[in-house]
Amino acid sequence: MSDAPPLPLAAPRAALRPERTQARAGLLMFAPALVLMLALLILPVAVAATLSFTDYTLGRPDLHWIGLGNYAEILTRPSYRKMIGVTVLYVVLVVPASVFLGLGAALLIRALKIGQTFYKTVYFLPVMASLLAMAIVWEFALHPTLGLVNRTLALGCGTALELWPWFARGCAGGFPLWLGDRDHALATLAFIGIWQSFGFNMVLYLAGLTAVPRDLYAAAEIDGVRRATERFRLITWPLLAPTTVFVVTVTTIRAFQVFDTVEALTHGGPAKSTYVMIYAIYEKGIAQNLVGLGAAITVVFLGFVMLISAAQRRFVERKVQDR
Amino acid sequence: MATVDLDEIRKTFGGSEVLKGVSLQIADGEFLSLVGPSGCGKSTLLRILAGLETQTSGRVCIGGACVDGRRAADRDLAMVFQSYALYPHLTVAGNIAVPLTMRRLSVAQRLPLVGRFLPGARARRAAIAQTVHETAEILEIRHLLARKPGQLSGGQRQRVALGRALVREPAAFLLDEPLSNLDAKMRVHMRAEIAQLNRRLGATFVYVTHDQAEAMTMSDRIAVMMEGEILQVGAPAELYDHPAELRVAQFIGSPAINILPAETGADGGIGIEGRPTGLRALARPVEHLGIRPEALSPCDGDGLIAGRVRLVENLGADLFVQLEVAGVARPVVVRLTPAARPSVAPGSLLRLRADPARITGFDVAGKAAPVARLAEAVADV
Ligand SMILES: Nc1ncnc2c1ncn2[C@@H]1O[C@H](COP(=O)(O)OP(=O)(O)O)[C@@H](O)[C@H]1O
Numbered sequence A: 001m002s003d004a005p006p007l008p009l010a011a012p013r014a015a016l017r018p019e020r021t022q023a024r025a026g027l028l029m030f031a032p033a034l035v036l037m038l039a040l041l042i043l044p045v046a047v048a049a050t051l052s053f054t055d056y057t058l059g060r061p062d063l064h065w066i067g068l069g070n071y072a073e074i075l076t077r078p079s080y081r082k083m084i085g086v087t088v089l090y091v092v093l094v095v096p097a098s099v100f101l102g103l104g105a106a107l108l109i110r111a112l113k114i115g116q117t118f119y120k121t122v123y124f125l126p127v128m129a130s131l132l133a134m135a136i137v138w139e140f141a142l143h144p145t146l147g148l149v150n151r152t153l154a155l156g157c158g159t160a161l162e163l164w165p166w167f168a169r170g171c172a173g174g175f176p177l178w179l180g181d182r183d184h185a186l187a188t189l190a191f192i193g194i195w196q197s198f199g200f201n202m203v204l205y206l207a208g209l210t211a212v213p214r215d216l217y218a219a220a221e222i223d224g225v226r227r228a229t230e231r232f233r234l235i236t237w238p239l240l241a242p243t244t245v246f247v248v249t250v251t252t253i254r255a256f257q258v259f260d261t262v263e264a265l266t267h268g269g270p271a272k273s274t275y276v277m278i279y280a281i282y283e284k285g286i287a288q289n290l291v292g293l294g295a296a297i298t299v300v301f302l303g304f305v306m307l308i309s310a311a312q313r314r315f316v317e318r319k320v321q322d323r
Numbered sequence B: 001m002a003t004v005d006l007d008e009i010r011k012t013f014g015g016s017e018v019l020k021g022v023s024l025q026i027a028d029g030e031f032l033s034l035v036g037p038s039g040c041g042k043s044t045l046l047r048i049l050a051g052l053e054t055q056t057s058g059r060v061c062i063g064g065a066c067v068d069g070r071r072a073a074d075r076d077l078a079m080v081f082q083s084y085a086l087y088p089h090l091t092v093a094g095n096i097a098v099p100l101t102m103r104r105l106s107v108a109q110r111l112p113l114v115g116r117f118l119p120g121a122r123a124r125r126a127a128i129a130q131t132v133h134e135t136a137e138i139l140e141i142r143h144l145l146a147r148k149p150g151q152l153s154g155g156q157r158q159r160v161a162l163g164r165a166l167v168r169e170p171a172a173f174l175l176d177e178p179l180s181n182l183d184a185k186m187r188v189h190m191r192a193e194i195a196q197l198n199r200r201l202g203a204t205f206v207y208v209t210h211d212q213a214e215a216m217t218m219s220d221r222i223a224v225m226m227e228g229e230i231l232q233v234g235a236p237a238e239l240y241d242h243p244a245e246l247r248v249a250q251f252i253g254s255p256a257i258n259i260l261p262a263e264t265g266a267d268g269g270i271g272i273e274g275r276p277t278g279l280r281a282l283a284r285p286v287e288h289l290g291i292r293p294e295a296l297s298p299c300d301g302d303g304l305i306a307g308r309v310r311l312v313e314n315l316g317a318d319l320f321v322q323l324e325v326a327g328v329a330r331p332v333v334v335r336l337t338p339a340a341r342p343s344v345a346p347g348s349l350l351r352l353r354a355d356p357a358r359i360t361g362f363d364v365a366g367k368a369a370p371v372a373r374l375a376e377a378v379a380d381v
């Protein structure tokens, strides 16, 4: 067998290496997807990153490389430093409240014997409604003199509520202007943000809760776990960990992206107290045509988002190892 | 360690009655199996006993004290679930320790972070760790203590679930189909081990299963349950040899008992297909005769029945031969020794006789009806 002369092979070379032909066919087939991905997903980011090193302004024909100039401006100019602070503060205000309200609502709804669908629908309404449309309602409700909020608060004047110093001050000198007050505007926007987003988290948690095996609660009861808080700590919270990682990531990214309420209600004011990043990108890059600067803020923004995604990945990987 | 008494337990789920007045007395230290087909209400009964479900009516007493209205955590029972119900984020040691931390540590001592530094917590935690180690030793899972349930095989998870039950000394152990997720070999191994645990601990075990072989091999007594009722309670041999009902006879034993349609004459003589059997009904007319496969044996004469061999199953130690018998819908199964193999080629005619003492008669309602040999009948039927 082994000393037989090699047979002349008439077949083409390619046929000898089927894996190479296959690889070439595969390359051809996934090329369109690759091109689309590059053109639609990577290219815009690359363009933005490139523009962020220029002073490009829409309408002006010339363009200069200014290196890190835009970034230096973001880091040194107080209004941009404040922008980052305001954005982070908004996120810090919205995310924990939205996540825990979502979890709380989900737990309460699950405990209901009747009316689950009703509560689910009601809490989900703000998520479905356009925030811009709802902004009109909020603007109306929060109007300093005519608004429902301050008029309701005024009803409490002269009652025991005045024992609360903040309330007494409101009665004496007028209640806050809310959106028109630099000390209250961001918190008010955060409140609207929480109101709008927790219903979505509730739905995610409801889905997460259905995946928790009922037997675990029975086992815990047999094991002597009597209190609801300990049941939560032993079973619900740990088993919802993957849901929580996801909910926190999504809520954080969405809070970073807050724009519509700012545009509709405050335009970044008063005194830049609600000047968040996406609004700044919009104002500089689109309204004022300062494309280079807008692009630099965009890159910083993307940096934040990537950081959050990376943190989520680490969490998930650790969980996978745990299991 | 305690007795368990169930008295007239009824349970209705949305209009359909799942338990129809179940009464059962379980002795201290006894291994009682609750066996029956899926959906007959075994789990429901066990959950009512555990306190995880409330009965519609009836009483549950443990150790002489009635515990109705007492929540499961206060009934001092341990339970092993079919799904094992291990806490997936805790290690094996953590899982086994839960029943102890819940009972031996105060609420404050159980708090995360700060709880460890409260007075007495350290010593009690050390004692708990010691008990967990001893339990793990019994079940031979010490090397797994640091792992999470997700990293274990089915059999190992089973042991951890057992460990979590064993770590305390509860009034009784409740096991709900604990072996049904294991492979066949592991199941045989574990059923011997669980039965041994019962002897060793001297504790009361209530064991739910749909597998009659498990019940037969492990139990002191078996309660056969069907459609929400207990049909018969007794020792395995008693159920096997003297089933009180046709349904019990058919459920217990593998291969299943042979049921032959019979007719009873005016004089009480019992016939099959018009041929007298030499048996006589003592009390009520007999509609069916039940004969275990090993109670039949080949004979030369006319015998009780005759049929053509359809299939021969050789299990090594036993030979099960299926016969096509006129007038009997299902094939009749006979157990023979492998030595008989040459004489039972498929298609050949086989005449069988039966040991009259091992024939059970059933009346029209399916209840056992006594039969006896006709006085004048020949020695062999
Ligand atoms: N929580 C429940 N709600 C409604 N029906 C139930 C519930 N639990 C059990 N059942 C019904 O009760 C019957 C007995 O169930 P189960 O006790 O689980 O049977 P087994 O354990 O013997 O297989 C089944 O028909 C089942 O559908």
Ligand SMILES: [Mg+2]
Residues within 6 Å of the ligand: B042, B043, B044, B176, B177
């Ligand atoms: Mg069951």
